[in-house]
Amino acid sequence: MQKIDYIKDWDSWRSDFHFFTTTKVRFSEVDPFNHLNNTVPFVYFEDARIQFFKELGFMQQWSQPGSQTIPVVADLQCNYLKQIYFDEKLNVYIKIARIGTTSIDLHYMAINTKEEEVLVGRGRIVQVGKKSGKPEAWSETMLDALHKMKK
Amino acid sequence: MQKIDYIKDWDSWRSDFHFFTTTKVRFSEVDPFNHLNNTVPFVYFEDARIQFFKELGFMQQWSQPGSQTIPVVADLQCNYLKQIYFDEKLNVYIKIARIGTTSIDLHYMAINTKEEEVLVGRGRIVQVGKKSGKPEAWSETMLDALHKMKK
Amino acid sequence: MQKIDYIKDWDSWRSDFHFFTTTKVRFSEVDPFNHLNNTVPFVYFEDARIQFFKELGFMQQWSQPGSQTIPVVADLQCNYLKQIYFDEKLNVYIKIARIGTTSIDLHYMAINTKEEEVLVGRGRIVQVGKKSGKPEAWSETMLDALHKMKK
């Protein structure tokens, strides 16, 4: 297995994932090289992340017209382990790797129907003020939800 | 300035960029949080990269029907330094950071019209056999072109 | 119900659909007006169409490296009957409306979980020679498959 700096031990790293969404590779997502275009995994990661935030109850809060905060992506990365082809079905897993005061680090893993890892990734999300654009601390309720989910 | 592990010294890192493409943020690239959706910078990076490969003469080679090799993305990452809004004009810079036997590391930087860095990134591209999917060494001609461009 | 020139009678038009694919609206498909961006229904239509072509056995043929023909879209249209929001689940139906010598007309309908039509559409697909770009007649086998599916 390739050396990836955010994965210490593959087996334990992999077994920590529980939440996932399912997707199927669309024709419009495949490029002239006949494989999934490299920009699309980030769409899959976002889809998993948004569903994860719904599960946490965060999405409902951020989507309210009066909400003072929104989540922003601070950084994002993806390692492409295997080429992915049209019509493949993928499970896209997501988990919390670190909980900060105003941010969280999320890890991602997509596996195909043979249970092979095809994509892994990570990224930091920061909660910011809608107007200020500055980091805003998680509320108590949010922190509780995050810690409960991380276990 | 934020600490980013692939940037040692901002000033020299920034001054090393020469090649760039220009893009304007489309409405369909903006999401309900009213900023550029986080998946789109990778589209901009690819656009710059493909134009860069055209400049190098690689794209013409890989696109030939009889070509035995294609480029694949091994990994990709992006740091989002500033929120980006509808209709902003960006210059997306790209440069070679490392030349390997079968791969290259590319760095990216997008700046807005105020000359502020809004996105930075990096990623590795590997040349692989179309059928084998295994890494294939750059030809002499390709290596020459890469070294000339890196200077 | 709105007057749409390719729909004579809504009830019989609707009851003729059988084949469908299912999709869920992604966050990245929603725009700053908080509804599904108008460009995305065509992605859903294509997804249904490609699955339909797989069912017909056409996709397998066109995707072979040695294939002499490919399908091209001659025209496409969509009527947006209801605004569509993030996370809605849609069934996207497709059917054959007309079989020509080198082309077919396809009709589309997307319904939400309340069984309401939210999108309807139509478009013509032409089979063309890969090199010539000129229309190429359906083979006997293809015509048989089309007529069987249309019933």
Next chain:
Amino acid sequence: MQKIDYIKDWDSWRSDFHFFTTTKVRFSEVDPFNHLNNTVPFVYFEDARIQFFKELGFMQQWSQPGSQTIPVVADLQCNYLKQIYFDEKLNVYIKIARIGTTSIDLHYMAINTKEEEVLVGRGRIVQVGKKSGKPEAWSETMLDALHKMKK
């Protein structure tokens, strides 16, 4: 030239266009059939339309947080006249074909660098109440701007 029901006379239809935006076909917009994916022209049309609405001063109004109205697409269609390839530069023209009380019909034409029409299209935009979702009449100022632009 193909018979298209919203184009009476090609020469006069074409000469009525003045406003346009320019775009270049991205690699990620090309599909395994090596031509522009059929879903992308609608992205180009929207891009032209939004710039057109900016020119009219409408976009500024609809984007204000307190705006009571938004534009919605009622229908949209595209005729694909020629295959379009990676890296082609297109001028995407837009014009007003009809002004209604609450809606407008817009026509589109994309031409390549050889001045050939590669795409034509049309569609209706309706101004609706943000909450009601019901059509809302153009204001006097908006009607003036529309009529001035149509000339």
